[in-house]
Amino acid sequence: MPSTSMTSDLGPAPVTRRPGPLGQLADLAFRHRLVAVLAWVAALAIALVLARAFGGEFSADYSSPGSDSSQAQQLLESEFPAQSGDAVDVVVRTAEPATDPAVRADVEALLAELAGVPHVVSVDDPFAAPGGLAADGRTVLTHARLDVVDPTDMPLADTERLLEIAAAAETPDLEVALGGATIQLTEAAPIGSEGVGLLAAAVILLVMFGSIVAAGLPILVALAGLAVSATLSTVLISFVDAPDWSTSLATMIGIGIGIDYALLMVTRFREWRAAGLDDRAATVATLDTAGRAVLLAGSTVIVSMLGLFAMGLSFMRGAALVTILGVLVVLLASLTLFPALLGYFGKSIDRLRLPFLRARPVEVATGGHLEPTGAWLRWSQAVERRRVLGVVSGVGLLLLFASPFLAVQLGFPDAGNNSEGSSTRQAYDWQAQALGAGSNGPLLMVAELPDADAAADLAGVTEALGSTAGVAAVTPATTSAAGTTAVFTVIPTTGPQSSATEDLVRTLRDSVLPTATAGTGIDVHVGGATAAAIDSSANIAKRIPLLIGGVVLLSMFLLLVAFRSVAVAVKAAVMNLLSVAASYGVVALVLQGGWAGGLIGIDTPTPLPAFVPVLMFAVLFGLSMDYEVFLISRMREAWLRTGENHRAIVEGLAGTGRVITAAAAIMAAVFAAFILSPDIVLKVIGVGMASAIIIDATIVRLLLVPAVMHILGRANWWLPAGLERVLPQLHIEGHPEVYLPPRQPAERQPVAAG
Incomplete structure (x- = not known):
């Protein structure tokens, strides 16, 4: 690139030093701005083609690898596939005793209709299963078993059909509430938070610059980068596991840093214009100074996200990669698309001003150096x-x-923390009131048996569990077809978020089960959602020092x-x-x-x-x-x-x-x-x-x-x-002195940037 020149009230001041790589990149993008813009359009088109051909689905494993609860889940999936899938809790409250023939007929009709929904493989009979009918005789609890292990795999339309059936079955004498992870995902559907954030950013930029052009440039750069990165992320998740919320996180970060970086460079561009540089020289100077800060800032974000790899959790790695992809693309847009857009809008950077916002002058201090004044x-x-x-x-x-x-x-957090009017919160509260707090957080016990004859020894194990402090009930064990695995449930006396429940899980694993199974060859794993949450928290907590x-x-x-x-x-x-x-x-x-x-x-x-x-x-x-x-x-x-x-x-x-x-x-x-x-x-x-x-x-x-x-x-x-x-x-x-006038004016001269 030839030496860049600038003009001021003091006369021309040629730049004697060759700009750095970012300055040269800015000059290239400025001079060939049409090519740069078309390149970004082509990048989006290529990303769309790749997404259509190789796009994947979000998936995440929140379990702790190698934990006791993880081993229990693996055994369930291999030996009891019908019980390894997700389940929808069905809680029914009746005005009359549920065993009344007419009431029972209404409940059974509801359950039969729920069983006909796609992906529902079975619905337990609450009148035959232990714990299906509360002591008050007016609360019925059962479960609709699904053929999906991950709740996110359940089609939204089928979940909404379950809620519609429950709502249609309600009468003044019969109330129905559905709970479980699948229902909770439907109730927590996204509301377009990204659009709300973008609108707020636009308002702040307008207040700061007072010009639609100056405020629009950062938003345009951020949106261009996000359009490409969001499309490419669908390709990325076909190779790595990533949770569904990772795109929202990446989008929010991308919007934020994309606008912030362009905001910094728009501000510096206006300062260089006020110092007397023409549009091309001001663009080069902006990227050669503020652009370096932007590149370093983006690098620190990427380094921080790479720290998530130290956690050793697949869903964390996936979220980190999706976010890093977004940061890289937005950073590239800031360093290439932004100078190209300045080629089109640089002369009009302070135009289309809002009438109620006063133009803020940028002052050139002694020696041509930019020195802010005021508050x-x-x-x-x-x-x-x-x-x-x-x-x-x-x-x-x-x-x-x-x-x-x-x-x-x-x-x-569980359904007990949801809003009071939600179906999941109602199901949680009704179940706790009728069956005890621990019914919302059962411990799923999976036993590995040395042979079919060990079933008799297992009865002694369940008896020992039932007499343990903090255990409200133990259900009878169900043995697999091969007779080598059994499953049963322990109901705690306390809720899933209680520290007493966490203490109970540790007591069962550390003392009760080793004592009860000694000499039997039986190995019992404590699983279920409550135990998995405890294991996950412990696993993450011990890795936090590595991340920090x-x-x-x-x-x-x-x-x-x-x-x-x-x-x-x-x-x-x-x-x-x-x-x-x-x-x-x-x-x-x-x-x-x-x-x-x-x-x-x-x-x-x-x-x-x-x-x-x-x-x-x-x-x-x-x-x-x-x-x-x-x-x-x-x-x-x-x-x-x-x-x-x-x-x-x-x-x-x-x-x-x-x-x-x-x-x-x-x-x-x-x-x-x-x-x-x-x-x-x-x-x-x-x-x-x-x-x-x-x-x-x-x-x-x-x-x-x-x-x-x-x-x-x-x-x-x-x-x-x-x-x-x-x-x-x-x-x-950077080298800001290269772009400043060599002579010093007698006094500071304000130069209006708008």
């Missing part, structure tokens, strides 16, 4: 004056936010290489950990129910799925690094230019404060859209992500980080001589 400069100077108070108050606030997490309960250690160390290394500062890398890691801990505390607070939970529709104490904090950590650590990169790259730019630490911090914070707050508001709005979902897990993810972004962008980036850096002084930029020699020089801040 952000005053805030930055205030932080410098009150640096110690800023650190103490900032850390105190973060610890206060984090404190509720000390009382968090790990586990999986791996992500933190890799991110610190990236920052060390990028900014060549030990203090910056260590400070960023500590601040990010505090930020994530604070968001965990907010999540724990809303899960307690009460006033905080009531704000988002959680009205009962609810456990936190163990995979949620893991997922939040991976995503939030990467996104937090984005704002760190935006802020520190601008500080380092000023530090290299002036050699004055306090000035670098003040200028860096003042120059990026508005961008960081706008970017955080967009990201928070996108994640907050999850809160509208009826699914509790998605609500929790939305609350955690949105609160973390707000906390990080305000308390951490705009207060704690600059306050700590003012206290550290020149130590902020220290790097041992040994590392200085071996670390590569990335120049993440």
Whole structure:
């Protein structure tokens, strides 16, 4: 690329240094903008063809590999295929005793109609099965057995047919409620949260820029990247297992970072225009400075998501890969499509202004360097004056936010946490009232028998279980056709979320079963949904240190290489950990129910799925690094230019404060859209992500980080001589001086960007 030139009131100032690779890529995309746009259209077309030819289906295994509950499930699938599938709970309440001939006839007619729905292989007879009729004689519990193991494989139309049959059977004297994972998935159908988040982002961009063109560019870039990545993800899931919620997560992150990255570059483009550069030179300068920060920020998100591989769980790997694909494509759009669009809309960047929003001038400071003024400069100077108070108050606030997490309960939300009007919540409550809390969380026991004669010994095992404290009942065992496997159920006295139930599972495995089966050759596995949830939480909890250690160390290394500062890398890691801990505390607070939970529709104490904090950590650590990169790259730019630490911090914070707050508001709005979902897990993810972004962008980036850096002084930029020699020089801040006028004006001259 030839030397880029710019023009200002001071006359032409030729660029003497050849732009870096990103600047050259920007120049290529700008000059050949039609080709670049058509290339993205072609990429979408190719992705659509690949999706049609190789697209797969979502699937996820949430079990813990090698756990006792996992072994129980494998035995069920091989020896009792009819019982290994998912089941729909059918709870019927009658005004008269259910054994009354007329009432019984109505119940049996309902069950026969349910049995005729596709994928229903059988419906248990509640009048013959133990526990089918409650002690009050007016509550009937049975199960519709399905031929699908994964509830997501059940067609939505068939599940809705089950609900329609139940609703049609209701009379003033007969109430019906359906429960189970299959029904819960139908009730928690998505509501288009992505569209809500995108609309909120558009409003924030319009307020920030006041121009439809400037606000539209980031959205256009994000949508283009998402269109390609979402289509390609259907191809990816044909090779890896990924949960169905991974696309929502990837879409939300893609929208957020795509808009944030383009927002940063639109802001820098307007600054370069105000400094006197023409459209082409301003585009090259933008990618050669802000583009480097965007590339590093995207890399930190990818590194954080790679940390999920340390968990050793297939569904985590799948979610990570789908998200990484989205980040990579959106990042590519930011670095190639964005400069091409500037070729078309750069001259009109501040046009189509909204009449009620005043144009904000961009000022060119002494020496041609861009130096913000106004409220952000005053805030930055205030932080410098009150640096110690800023650190103490900032850390105190973060610890206060984090404190509720000390009382968090790990586990999986169940139907008892659903909204009160839902069918699954009614089935759960009716069953608990009539049959006891433990009936909602039965333990499915699968016994491996050495031979057919061991059935007599199994009777002694069930008797020992029945006399164990915390066990309400034990059903008779059913033996497989080969006589080598038996299955029976243990009903706890406590609910599935109770710590007493978790203690019971451990007691059965560690002491009761080993004693009861000693010398018999019988091996009994404790399975079922409740035991599987306990195993999954324990398995994830023990792997969390691997995730945290791996992500933190890799991110610190990236920052060390990028900014060549030990203090910056260590400070960023500590601040990010505090930020994530604070968001965990907010999540724990809303899960307690009460006033905080009531704000988002959680009205009962609810456990936190163990995979949620893991997922939040991976995503939030990467996104937090984005704002760190935006802020520190601008500080380092000023530090290299002036050699004055306090000035670098003040200028860096003042120059990026508005961008960081706008970017955080967009990201928070996108994640907050999850809160509208009826699914509790998605609500929790939305609350955690949105609160973390707000906390990080305000308390951490705009207060704690600059306050700590003012206290550290020149130590902020220290790097041992040994590392200085071996670390590569990335120049993440770019070479802004190359594009600035060589002469200094007598005084600062405001140049209106709009």
